[in-house]
Each structure stands twice: as C-alpha cells, then as structure tokens.
Amino acid sequence: MLLAMTRVAIIGAGAAGMFAAIQAAQAGASVVVFEAGSKPLAKVAISGGGRCNVTHDCVDPVAFAERYPRGSRELRAAFAHFQASDLMQWFAGAGVALKTEADGRVFPTSDDSATICDIIRQTARQAGVVLRTQHKVRSLSQSDQGFSLRLDQDLVQADRVLLASGGARQGMALAEGLGHRIMDPVPALFTVRCRDTLLKDLSGIASPARLQVQAQGAKHSHSAEGPLLITHWGLSGPALLKASSWAARDLAAAGWKGTLTVDWCPQWPEHDLRQRLRDLRSEHPRKQVASTPLAGIPRRLWERLIERAGLEGVWATASNAILEQLLSTLRRSSLAITDKGPFSEEFVVCGGVARKEVDWRRMESRLVPGLHIAGEALDQDGLTGGFNLQAAWTTGWIAGRAMAQPLAGSVCSN
Numbered sequence: 001m002l003l004a005m006t007r008v009a010i011i012g013a014g015a016a017g018m019f020a021a022i023q024a025a026q027a028g029a030s031v032v033v034f035e036a037g038s039k040p041l042a043k044v045a046i047s048g049g050g051r052c053n054v055t056h057d058c059v060d061p062v063a064f065a066e067r068y069p070r071g072s073r074e075l076r077a078a079f080a081h082f083q084a085s086d087l088m089q090w091f092a093g094a095g096v097a098l099k100t101e102a103d104g105r106v107f108p109t110s111d112d113s114a115t116i117c118d119i120i121r122q123t124a125r126q127a128g129v130v131l132r133t134q135h136k137v138r139s140l141s142q143s144d145q146g147f148s149l150r151l152d153q154d155l156v157q158a159d160r161v162l163l164a165s166g167g168a169r170q171g172m173a174l175a176e177g178l179g180h181r182i183m184d185p186v187p188a189l190f191t192v193r194c195r196d197t198l199l200k201d202l203s204g205i206a207s208p209a210r211l212q213v214q215a216q217g218a219k220h221s222h223s224a225e226g227p228l229l230i231t232h233w234g235l236s237g238p239a240l241l242k243a244s245s246w247a248a249r250d251l252a253a254a255g256w257k258g259t260l261t262v263d264w265c266p267q268w269p270e271h272d273l274r275q276r277l278r279d280l281r282s283e284h285p286r287k288q289v290a291s292t293p294l295a296g297i298p299r300r301l302w303e304r305l306i307e308r309a310g311l312e313g314v315w316a317t318a319s320n321a322i323l324e325q326l327l328s329t330l331r332r333s334s335l336a337i338t339d340k341g342p343f344s345e346e347f348v349v350c351g352g353v354a355r356k357e358v359d360w361r362r363m364e365s366r367l368v369p370g371l372h373i374a375g376e377a378l379d380q381d382g383l384t385g386g387f388n389l390q391a392a393w394t395t396g397w398i399a400g401r402a403m404a405q406p407l408a409g410s411v412c413s414n
Ligand SMILES: Cc1cc2nc3c(=O)[nH]c(=O)nc-3n(C[C@H](O)[C@H](O)[C@H](O)COP(=O)(O)OP(=O)(O)OC[C@H]3O[C@@H](n4cnc5c(N)ncnc54)[C@H](O)[C@@H]3O)c2cc1C
Pocket: 011, 012, 013, 014, 015, 016, 017, 034, 035, 036, 037, 040, 041, 042, 043, 044, 046, 047, 048, 049, 052, 053, 054, 055, 135, 136, 137, 138, 164, 165, 166, 167, 168, 170, 171, 345, 346, 347, 348, 374, 375, 376, 377, 385, 386, 387, 388, 389, 390, 392
C-alpha cells in the first residue's frame, strides 16, 4: 500500500508562495511553483528599501494582530500556529542572523534583502521544489481529477493549488472563476497630496504628529500617531502611512479626497500646552515669537504655524485670544487631501479573496476543497513595520503544511 504524493501547484513565487512551497515539499508533497515574472521573491528583494523588514518583534499575537486594518481577527488565530518568533527561529535555524531595531522592525544583520531571498531559494531547492519562472497561470479549473492550470504552453494537473499571486487583480480572478468573492483591491499604504500654504516650501521637514483622516463623505475618521514628513507634493512618513492604511477603503471610495487634521503637539496635554505658550510669553516678552519655537517643532514649520494663527512680532504683543488661536492651530491644522501621492513607500493592496470564504486553520477555500489561498491575494493587509511580510509567511506556512496532506481518495495500492 502506497500513499500517492500530493501534487501541489503554487501560483506565485512571492513570500507566501515560496514559504508555502518549502513547507509542503518538506512534508512530502511534490511541489511546483509557477511565477509570471523572471525571478522569485521580487517584492521581498525590494522590501524595506532593499534591507527587507522581515517581521516585527512582538511576541503577543493579540497585540501583533492589532496592526492589521483588515484581517486582524483571522490573523490572530493564524499567529497561534506560526508567529513572528517562529519565523525568527526559522531564520536562525537556516543560519540567517536577524536584528531588531529600536522601533521593533526586524531585518537581516546584513541589511541586505538578498540574504533572505537566497536562503529561501536555497531551502526550496534542497526540499525539491520545482520553480518555473516566466510561467503565468492563465486559468484555473477543477474537475473530479483535481485542478487544471492553463499556462501559455502547458496544461498542468494538480491535487491541490495555492493561490499566492499577491495583490494583482488578475491572480485574484483565478479564485473568482471558481466562485470566490473578491473584495475590490485598492492601495492601502500611500502618501497623500495636499496643496496648502501651510506646507509650502517645507519639503523635507519631519515632525511628530497625531493625525485624523476623514475621507469626503465618510461617517468616521481614522487616527494615527508618529513622525509626519512634509514632501514637495504633500505628506508622507509613518503617521501618514498608518492613517492611510486605516482609511484606505473610505479614501478610495472618495477618490482620495478628504480632510486631514494635524495635531503638531501630540505629546502635550491641552492644558499644559496652553500653559507652556503663556510661559513662553512671560519668559521671553521681548523676543520674536518666530525665533522662540515651542520645543519639538522645527523652526520653519513653527514660523508657518504662528503666521497662520496671526501671531507676529514679539511675545509681549500676544493677547490671550491670539494664544488661543495659536493653540488651536497647533492642535487642529486642517488640510485638504486632494489625491494620493505619486508613489508609496510600502505599497500594499487591501482587498482580495473574501476572508470568510477561507478556513484560516488550513488556508483552504471553504467553497473549493483543495484550493488554498495565502498572502496578499487575501483580503488582509497590515501597517508598515514588517506586518505584511509576516502575514505572507504565516499564511504560507499554514497553507504549505495543509497542502502536503493527501486528499481523500489519493491512497493507491501497489
Ligand atoms: C516597495 C515595497 C516595499 C515593501 N517593504 C515591506 C517591508 O519591508 N516589510 C513588509 O512586511 N512588507 C513590505 N512590503 C509588502 C510585502 O512585500 C508584501 O505584502 C508581500 O511581499 C506579499 O507577498 P505575497 O507572496 O502575498 O505576494 P507577492 O510578493 O506580490 O508575490 C506574488 C507573486 O505572484 C506572481 N503572480 C501573480 N499572478 C500570477 C499568475 N497568474 N501566474 C503566476 N504568477 C503570478 C507575481 O508575479 C508575484 O511574484 C513592501 C512592498 C513593496 C511594494
């Protein structure tokens, strides 16, 4: 009596597809990965500015899962199987040294994404994974004999298929063709265009900020805190990317138009800030307000903020009413978002195969047994900081293990 080797076909050689391939092959499946591009792991190679922010150092799966605007609940359960610490152990076992930066982001100590790509490619090869680059899967169908994948030249049969095609609509359409619902893919981490005199000529200035983003016509706003970077087209930086991620769906629906309210002094409670402004007036009555910025606010930005509040000259001339006006400007500068920015620092798509239609314990379709889905092809996405790659590793790991299991009826006698 022999167990037939499960024939696994993987669509997409990104982080999710390659990690799944390794798990499935190491567990005994016969695995072939089809990649439309000329190289595997293309996004991993450019991730983290070429350094590859592989994950985030946070051992609490609940806290980790909170960094996913979509898919948080499902990923929390998935992280119980394979989380950031498991990934770090996996890399350590493979001989890759990682380091954690002060903000929790994890990188290879080489600061070179090639270290990550090389070890994954090498481990896959050693496990017997067959990789076919420049092989785009054009269509996918299922019959009693399993799955048929149509490529430009070939028709391939498989017992199980993993859709790990990332955020591209065409890949998601393969699951749609088998009956899955696709949540419309739209950008989830992006910079924004803001044309406002407050920001004019301040390009390159960064300041801590708390943001509130409200898309035009949306009922709710979304907030985020962190460094905010002024660019020549508008705004960027961690706080903005985070806010854009939470507000992604609303902003897309509004054609990327909305309002951004900036608190330039997030570290100050309102009462203390008011007192600090009054103290500055009494400490420096004869000094120019422009030359005495509030601690933490870059000088050129401060000049714009006081100008907007109508404050000029020396501190002694500032009435309480003017100080209240400045307080309001510091706390609530309202800027119009006119569009998304020209490019993103970490471009991720939200949308994909509907989460409810997938059994996250096996990353297997609830509609099409034998079809597995992982990574960005699913309607899940995270904030910047290593969360998107971790979701790809985790869902790939779970799918890979599940796919190695034989299908019912695959036992043959000999
Ligand atoms: C510039 C940039 C920087 C980033 N930096 C980070 C970071 O530092 N940390 C982090 O956590 N995340 C980062 N991300 C996000 C992260 O890279 C992705 O979320 C992650 O790589 C998604 O992995 P995936 O395997 O699901 O999809 P992908 O990596 O997109 O892989 C999908 C693959 O499928 C292939 N494919 C698609 N359709 C087909 C088809 N029909 N047939 C065959 N092949 C197909 C594609 O060519 C692609 O290679 C970054 C993203 C970008 C763009």
